[in-house]
Amino acid sequence: MPAPLSSTKTASALRTAARVSAESLLVLLMAAVALWILGRMWSVVWPLIVALFLTTMTWPLARFLRRLGWAPALAAAVVTVLFLVAVAGIVALIAVPVASQSGELADGVVEGIQKLREWAAGPPLNIGDDQISKGFDAAVARVQDSVGSMVTTVVTGVSTVFNGLVTAVLALFLMFFFLKDGPRFLPWLTRQLPGRLATDVPVVVERGWDTLGAFVRSQAFVGLLDAVFIGLGLWFLDVPLVLPLAVLTFVSAFVPIVGALFAGLVAVLIALVSNGLTDALLVLAIIVVVQQLEGNVFQPMIQSRGLGLHAAVVLLAVTLGGSLAGIVGSLLAVPAAALVAVVWNYLREQLAGPPCEPDAEEPAAEGPNTDGSGTGEPHATAVPS
Numbered sequence: 001m002p003a004p005l006s007s008t009k010t011a012s013a014l015r016t017a018a019r020v021s022a023e024s025l026l027v028l029l030m031a032a033v034a035l036w037i038l039g040r041m042w043s044v045v046w047p048l049i050v051a052l053f054l055t056t057m058t059w060p061l062a063r064f065l066r067r068l069g070w071a072p073a074l075a076a077a078v079v080t081v082l083f084l085v086a087v088a089g090i091v092a093l094i095a096v097p098v099a100s101q102s103g104e105l106a107d108g109v110v111e112g113i114q115k116l117r118e119w120a121a122g123p124p125l126n127i128g129d130d131q132i133s134k135g136f137d138a139a140v141a142r143v144q145d146s147v148g149s150m151v152t153t154v155v156t157g158v159s160t161v162f163n164g165l166v167t168a169v170l171a172l173f174l175m176f177f178f179l180k181d182g183p184r185f186l187p188w189l190t191r192q193l194p195g196r197l198a199t200d201v202p203v204v205v206e207r208g209w210d211t212l213g214a215f216v217r218s219q220a221f222v223g224l225l226d227a228v229f230i231g232l233g234l235w236f237l238d239v240p241l242v243l244p245l246a247v248l249t250f251v252s253a254f255v256p257i258v259g260a261l262f263a264g265l266v267a268v269l270i271a272l273v274s275n276g277l278t279d280a281l282l283v284l285a286i287i288v289v290v291q292q293l294e295g296n297v298f299q300p301m302i303q304s305r306g307l308g309l310h311a312a313v314v315l316l317a318v319t320l321g322g323s324l325a326g327i328v329g330s331l332l333a334v335p336a337a338a339l340v341a342v343v344w345n346y347l348r349e350q351l352a353g354p355p356c357e358p359d360a361e362e363p364a365a366e367g368p369n370t371d372g373s374g375t376g377e378p379h380a381t382a383v384p385s
Contacts (some may be wrong), residue, residue, distance in 0.1 A: 047167045049332070051174035055182065056213040058083055058221075062179045076179035080172065090251060094244040197324025200350070207342045216333045226260070226294055230267065233286035237279050239271045255330075260291050309338055 038045055058079050065075035177187040186202045193201055231246035239245075245267050264287040272280035296315075309317075314334055321333025 047170040050171040055178040056216045223250040
């Protein structure tokens with residue numbers, strides 16, 4: 001017959017569960033308040049985050065120049081200018097070939113539309129020119145009816161582009177100051193914090209900086225893999241603009257989900273216009289395969305190794321971040337999870353107790369006790385308090 005429950009132990013367990021629940025709710029409440037404050041300050045926080053990402057990419061070169069004896073301001077200025085030149089070069093690699101082949105692409109678009117009309121006019125659709133004209137007129141009328149909403153959309157888009165330009169300019173200035181004065185930040189922070197925080201916070205910040213650098217490097221490597229494999233597929237199918245499409249694939253890899261969809265859509269459309277439907281479907285298949293390998297194999301493995309996170313944690317973090325905050329959430333989910341892991345590991349190090357040391361002498365396994373009882377039981381060794 002099972003023993004009855006102890007009322008004392010049950011009450012103690014309920015009190016412990018209530019205390020843990022209350023403390024957990026308080027922690028969640030404070031996290032919600034912190035996120036709310038972060039959202040209210042997003043116009044300043046987002047350029048700061050972008051500047052940190054850019055600084056992690058450009059800091060190795062700035063550090064190299066500083067070790068050569070360059071002044072911090074000069075090294076930061078040179079690296080910033082080189083970064084702008086690199087961005088301009090990437091834009092040129094994409095824009096110049098597209099502009100040089102724009103005539104051929106335009107002719108291909110017109111030819112593709114004509115082929116589409118011929119295909120629609122035949123079986124099984126049997127859509128005649130009069131039906132196409134009616135559909136076109138209906139589309140024009142619908143567009144005219146929705147002019148107001150279109151104007152609102154355009155204004156919203158212009159505002160978004162303007163905010164993006166402001167963010168980019170502010171991030172560049174912040175990147176320059178981070179490159180120039182970054183090494184002085186931790187000593188300054190140490191002087192500002194009292195007591196134990198003067199030791200703990202700089203250590204966590206330094207580890208977080210290393211983690212952020214590992215994230216940017218792993219993301220760049222993943223983007224390079226995408227660009228190489230997709231570029232080889234496009235070159236094998238003789239699709240035009242291989243180099244611009246590969247560069248676009250590499251750059252778009254830094255924007256999760258939407259970046260890959262955009263680069264893949266551009267590649268499929270160019271293949272459709274220039275090479276026809278069969279090659280376009282092959283390009284689509286290549287992009288889907290590469291993106292699946294990148295999202296489910298390469299990226300989790302590389303980021304889990306560089307950030308100290310399990311591949312499943314990376315996948316779950318990206319999914320959660322995308323569901324909570326869209327594209328920005330997907331972009332920041334993995335580094336945020338890695339920074340949380342950094343803080344958690346440091347707390348575990350500080351809260352861990354001293355390691356247990358084995359007893360100096362092991363009790364005898366056999367033989368009579370010293371009290372003469374002859375039971376053969378070993379002595380109970382006293383544990384020092």
